[in-house]
Amino acid sequence: MTILLLDPRWPTMIPMEARGHILAPISFADDVPVSVRWNFDDHVDGEDPAGVGTLVTFAAPPAADGRRVIRAASLDDPIDVARRIMAVARSRGEWEAGQTHESLLVYLDEEVAEFADAVRGGASDDDMKKELGDLLLQVLFHAEIASRRGAFDLDEVAQSFVDKMRSRAPYFFDGSTGPVHLDRQNKAWAAGKRAERL
Incomplete structure (x- = not known):
């Protein structure tokens, strides 16, 4: 089984490393939005010969137990x-x-x-x-x-x-x-500060 771990902030951003590894059948954790599920068929790379497929989730499994885990890089921000x-x-x-x-x-x-x-x-x-x-x-x-x-x-x-x-x-x-001269910076800063007070 492949576990595709998405970032809940950007659930539609599928890691490029997943290409070729998203195999049907696809299952989704309960918290994966319907909008992601509806469009997911476009990303399936084929059928899993073992019939296990791919789990799409936001929650990291407690232990991978030999399963391939593909993580969205943004999770490590x-x-x-x-x-x-x-x-x-x-x-x-x-x-x-x-x-x-x-x-x-x-x-x-x-x-x-x-x-x-x-x-x-x-x-x-x-x-x-x-x-x-x-x-x-x-x-x-x-x-x-x-x-x-x-x-x-x-x-x-x-x-x-x-x-x-x-x-x-x-x-x-x-x-x-290019560089911004100090005089321009000071004038812009003061003008922005005045505008914020209005």
């Missing part, structure tokens, strides 16, 4: 892995479940100070990377808390960054290339 770890931590960890935006502020302050100290102290790139990872933990934690109450999630935090850059640094989105 470090940002999404970090997000999933934080969701599990918030659900299963007693300490994590008890935290609030307010209770985490002391840790946020601490991590910002540690990163600043690392930069000022001439820390190695590896040390700065670890300190930034600690700051990312704080962003993930606050986004997960907000997501649980239906306020916003990590994607919306990222989108707020993109929106700010579109507003304040439009030259990064207009197809132009």
Whole structure:
């Protein structure tokens, strides 16, 4: 049996490595949307001589037991892995479940100070990377808390960054290339900031 492990964020993106290995009969895990099932016949490469076929799923099997597992590469995206770890931590960890935006502020302050100290102290790139990872933990934690109450999630935090850059640094989105002079950057940033206030 082949197990085709898709990313639930992009269920229609089938890994190229699956080509030639998607054999009928095809079975689907319960959480695979109907829209994926309807269009899946176009991707079947033939019949499995053993009659076992392919399982299409979002959930990794506990053990492959000799079965071929083809994973969507996006499942290994470090940002999404970090997000999933934080969701599990918030659900299963007693300490994590008890935290609030307010209770985490002391840790946020601490991590910002540690990163600043690392930069000022001439820390190695590896040390700065670890300190930034600690700051990312704080962003993930606050986004997960907000997501649980239906306020916003990590994607919306990222989108707020993109929106700010579109507003304040439009030259990064207009197809132009080459350096952008500081004077132009300052004027665009100020103009974007004014427009956001309207």
